[in-house]
Amino acid sequence: MKLVRCLQHLLLPDWWLRRVFSAADQAAIGAAIAAGEQTHRGELRFVAEGSLPLSALWRDLSARERAVELFAALRVWDTAENSGILIYVQLVEQRVEILADRGIAARVAQAEWDAICREMEIRFGSGQWREGALQAVARAGELLAAQFPAGTSNPNELPDQPLLL
Numbered sequence: 001m002k003l004v005r006c007l008q009h010l011l012l013p014d015w016w017l018r019r020v021f022s023a024a025d026q027a028a029i030g031a032a033i034a035a036g037e038q039t040h041r042g043e044l045r046f047v048a049e050g051s052l053p054l055s056a057l058w059r060d061l062s063a064r065e066r067a068v069e070l071f072a073a074l075r076v077w078d079t080a081e082n083s084g085i086l087i088y089v090q091l092v093e094q095r096v097e098i099l100a101d102r103g104i105a106a107r108v109a110q111a112e113w114d115a116i117c118r119e120m121e122i123r124f125g126s127g128q129w130r131e132g133a134l135q136a137v138a139r140a141g142e143l144l145a146a147q148f149p150a151g152t153s154n155p156n157e158l159p160d161q162p163l164l165l
Contacts, residue, residue: 009092017048018164021129036144037141041150042081043079043156046087048089067099077102079101080157082103083101084101085104086099089120089124098114108143116139119139120133
């Protein structure tokens with residue numbers, strides 16, 4: 001456990017995340033996810049976390065490792081076609097990770113998801129939180145639509161609204 005990293009996380013006030021992603025931003029992201037899911041059979045989950053919990057800091061989890069934990073805990077892997085996607089934003093470190101379930105991972109290279117992450121990080125670095133999130137949701141939706149186009153049956157298996165931790 002690195003002391004500087006721990007202090008960065010422990011000193012961030014809880015309200016900061018809701019300042020970065022306001023209620024209006026959350027509604028816009030949720031609406032973009034819902035609209036995108038009309039064009040594909042995938043499921044997209046957007047999760048933003050201000051500071052890591054103490055247990056994650058103690059284990060010195062990276063943003064990717066934390067995203068894997070949340071991917072499992074939120075059951076993003078548990079979709080009918082294994083086409084769930086998690087977009088995870090770690091605010092303190094301004095890191096973004098996208099995890100794809102095995103159904104979509106077999107069709108879209110991780111490099112595609114990583115490129116979306118880096119684009120988001122660039123936007124976030126200049127304070128364009130909403131724009132970065134919306135652009136990522138749109139791009140992920142395009143990739144899902146290309147591989148899992150909407151069919152006659154298209155149930156909504158995961159919540160569309162972003163989750164702020």
